[in-house]
Amino acid sequence: xxxxxxxxxxxxxxxxxxxxxxxxxxxxxxxxxxxxxxxxxxxxxxxxxxxxxxxxxxxxxxxx
Amino acid sequence: xxxxxxxxxxxxxxxxxxxxxxxxxxxxxxxxxxxxxxxxxxxxxxxxxxxxxxxxxxxxxxxxxxxxxxxxxxxxxxxxxxxxxxxxxxxxxxxxxxxxxxxxxxxxxxxxxxxxxxxxxxxxxxxxxxxxxxxxxxxxxxxxxxxxxxxxxx
Numbered sequence: 001x002x003x004x005x006x007x008x009x010x011x012x013x014x015x016x017x018x019x020x021x022x023x024x025x026x027x028x029x030x031x032x033x034x035x036x037x038x039x040x041x042x043x044x045x046x047x048x049x050x051x052x053x054x055x056x057x058x059x060x061x062x063x064x
Numbered sequence: 065x066x067x068x069x070x071x072x073x074x075x076x077x078x079x080x081x082x083x084x085x086x087x088x089x090x091x092x093x094x095x096x097x098x099x100x101x102x103x104x105x106x107x108x109x110x111x112x113x114x115x116x117x118x119x120x121x122x123x124x125x126x127x128x129x130x131x132x133x134x135x136x137x138x139x140x141x142x143x144x145x146x147x148x149x150x151x152x153x154x155x156x157x158x159x160x161x162x163x164x165x166x167x168x169x170x171x172x173x174x175x176x177x178x179x180x181x182x183x184x185x186x187x188x189x190x191x192x193x194x195x196x197x198x199x200x201x202x203x204x205x206x207x208x209x210x211x212x213x214x215x216x217x218x
Contacts, residue, residue: 001216004199006190008183008211015072016182037193041186042074042155 004034015043068101068120068161070112073182075146076155078125080188088184089173090144091130099126099145100134101161112159114150123147124156129173140166144174144181187213 002024009017018041022030031047038045075081082092098121105117112120121136123145128134132141146156158178161167174181187203190213194201199215206212 002199002218004194004215006213006215007206008186008213010179010183010210016179016186018186033197036197037190040076040189040193042076042149042153043072 002033004030004037006037068112068115068117068159069177070115070157070159073158073178073185074149074153074155075158075185077189077192080192081127081185084181084184084188085127088180089130090127090181093126093128093143095124096126097123098136099123099143099159100136100140101142101145102163103137112150115147115159119147120159121145123159127158127174129169141169142166144170144178183211187211190215 003022005021007019007021009019011017020034020038022034025033078092078094082094085092101121103121105120125146126134127144127146129141134141134143142161144158144160147159149155149157158181160170160178162171171178175183191201191203194213194215197215197217199217201213201215204212204214
């Protein structure tokens with residue numbers, strides 16, 4: 001089963017952020033599947049693997 | 065006075081926007097190329113960066129509060145304008161004048177910085193896109209209270 005979950009993250013004073021998670025795809029197929037959605041939303045987006053995404057908090061801490 | 069803002073609401077699907085506007089008590093006026101605001105730029109506030117100030121009030125479509133009769137100038141009421149994106153990307157960006165009672169009236173319905181309109185439009189757009197891509201979408205709320213659009217398919 002292929003699954004894409006879009007989570008709308010609203011925080012006061014910040015622009016709406018939409019986090020996208022895809023599962024059940026092989027290789028780059030998840031990027032091909034999610035890209036039309038992200039383009040339609042019209043904003044800027046960045047793509048990360050799950051491993052890259054979970055590195056973020058750690059990197060932020062090191063930067064401090 | 066002039067307080068025209070942009071809030072990162074990018075429109076690529078007018079049908080989705082129209083549906084959401086109807087649900088919220090707004091009305092999308094397709095092809096209305098003038099959108100009402102204070103009407104003059106006094107250069108005294110933070111305006112929508114990247115846009116030509118002389119073009120405020122001019123766009124491709126406009127959104128009004130249902131049942132109102134918008135008028136240009138301080139008397140109001142005002143509208144949200146859909147204009148060509150300043151960054152040249154496809155679709156439109158929403159601009160509006162958030163000043164005073166007429167600006168607040170728009171934000172009462174569409175949300176501060178159009179947050180309600182953005183959330184509902186994004187949800188509807190994702191839902192429609194999912195159907196087009198062969199997924200079955202459902203809208204839920206996660207444990208953190210955040211809206212989710214879950215798309216499943218084979």
